[in-house]
Amino acid sequence: MTTAISVHNIGKQYKIGAAETKFRYNMLRDVIVDTVYAPVRLAKAAIGRSDRRMNQNYVWALKDVSFDLEEGKVLGIVGRNGAGKSTLLKILSRVTEPTTGTVTVRGRVGSLLEVGTGFHPELTGRENIYMNGAILGMRRAEIDSKFDEIVDFSEVTQYIDTPVKRYSSGMYLRLAFAVAAHLEPEILVVDEVLAVGDAEFQKKCLGKMGDVAQQGRTVLFVSHNMSAILRLTQEAIVLNKGQMIMRAPSQQAVDFYLSSGQSQAGEKIWDAEDVPASSAPFTPLSLKVKEKSGKVVDTVRSTEPVTVEFEYKLSSPVTGLRVGLYVSTMRGEYVFTSFDTDTPALYEKFDSRNAGHYISRAELPADIFNEGRYTVGVNASSFGVRRYFMDENALAFNVDISGAPGTQWGEPRVGPVRPRLNWKIEKLDK
């Protein structure tokens, strides 16, 4: 077996801090000011009174990551948001350069991320296929030979000479995907976290990925969806804060990932430094899961209602704010999404919220959850305007199902919900 990818001590340092959060871009003004003050800073450093701001502006998104991957293997990459997964893929696909270390890649790297890159709305489907193919690194002759196949796959044959701005979003995506899918790279990287499109489309991506793996190509797969990782990969690496903390058979890696650092005992408190400056005027304070008695708990009973409380502050009035919850299984499948102004009465009453200290409280009725562990994500946004704050893995809680419907059989039930349905049994013959 030959090595397809050899990663050696890769590190990537990013500049963050004031320059990026306060202003969107570095401004020429800042550089000029910095340059003027440089002698002052140097002098301060010399007498041991350096302001440490300079060092704090850098963060390692990836540090000392090394691994080899043999040709034809499928490797999963798991980790929380900000663990460095996407940075790793970006380095492998040469979008960005590492700060330290080296990578040897044998063959062309393709990614399903690139879907539709370079598509121009004014060009026809046919023209865009050539354009997009060239951007993805295909030769003209290669595109020529695959053209019919791409068109068939995209199912837009009769609109192929229509500008793509007239396409429905589904057609557009199908065509874009068809080109990317026919690139036939030796190495495919898939970042499901960033994947666009609807569930159907994502399913198609995963299907294509499976095919590619079947053909003996090398695949790197990033996902929050643990069942997809288990299904599609034999081996996985776990990234945490930019470092590779484990490489193991997928089952082992997933178990380790799920059991480490996710639980927070029914309560999540945000410290001021955890909250990005970009979330202003919204400041999250805490998220709590409470049982009927009002006690904060890590494990709830499925047969009793549960209260979820999200406490936050607004530093200035916000119009159209909605604060909501995402509940998902530990494998990354969403169970439901709900916002505090979902009901028309509240929607009208809280059309605009003044500055102040708020709590949005939701009661989750009894008999929703099946046995297992669930994560709660939070989101504060004004629809169509802006998302102020989002934390997809704010906290996790366990559900105990004693007394739930069907527990007399003592067998595990599939599916994340376990509703108490109003069954009726009728005997039709007399």
Next chain:
Amino acid sequence: MTQITKAPTHEPHTVFIKPSTGLAALNMRDLWIYRELIFFMVWRDVKVKYKQTLLGMAWAVIQPVMTMLVFSFLFGKVAKLPTEGIPYPVFAFAALLPWGLFVTALNQGSRSLVAHNNMVTKIYFPRLILPMSSVFAGLVDFAIAFVILVILMIYYQVTPAWNLVWTLPLFLLLAVVTALGVALWLSAINVQYRDVNQALPFLTQFWLFATPVAYSASVISQKWQVVYSLNPMAGVVNGFRWALLGTGSGPDTALWVSIGISILIFVSGLFYFRSMEKTFADTI
């Protein structure tokens, strides 16, 4: 164990990824591998430029012609600027051709990286392709406007010198190199400092006044000629007039200064661009 059912269509080449230090190697090999992309980008720019316009490609003619008419009225009729015996419309149009190419290339090229930020942040390709193809796309408009110049010259019965066959392409090359050099600098700076977007309209206007487009370079006094030619576009425009209309003295010290400055901007731009290239995807 998976089984290989389909062999790759070509022998995979190995890529080494490592942090580039110092002045990055220019990596012309990758540019060659991606040469078709340059063609496609130029083709796309040209194709898309006049889509959904009523007049379409006619705009490539209308823009310089209208400018020429305005100049002819203001500087030819009202101000009566000296034109070394050439009818003012031809005199102005011969300069507006390279100037139009330069302005289009400068504006499109400087914005090219930011305009295509979705490509820059998602896939690898030699980033040089973006400013390059913006500059090349300007050549198509140039070719169309050139036809108008030929018509004007026939109408005003201006006969060019025979050596235009080789001098004109050389001055055109100088215009392209100058435009590309400036576009390399500005597009790379624009990735980090969007001030470039704000400065471009002003820069373009200022540069127009500093270039002998509306007037003749002969109005500049002799002792300032060399300083004046620090603007490489002065050399380009004078060269175009000399090749097409036979005005001016032809290649002299001032021209060599212009050529030198132009090459300096281009080569330094190339190195600056390459050294910034690695951070484009992170800072854009």
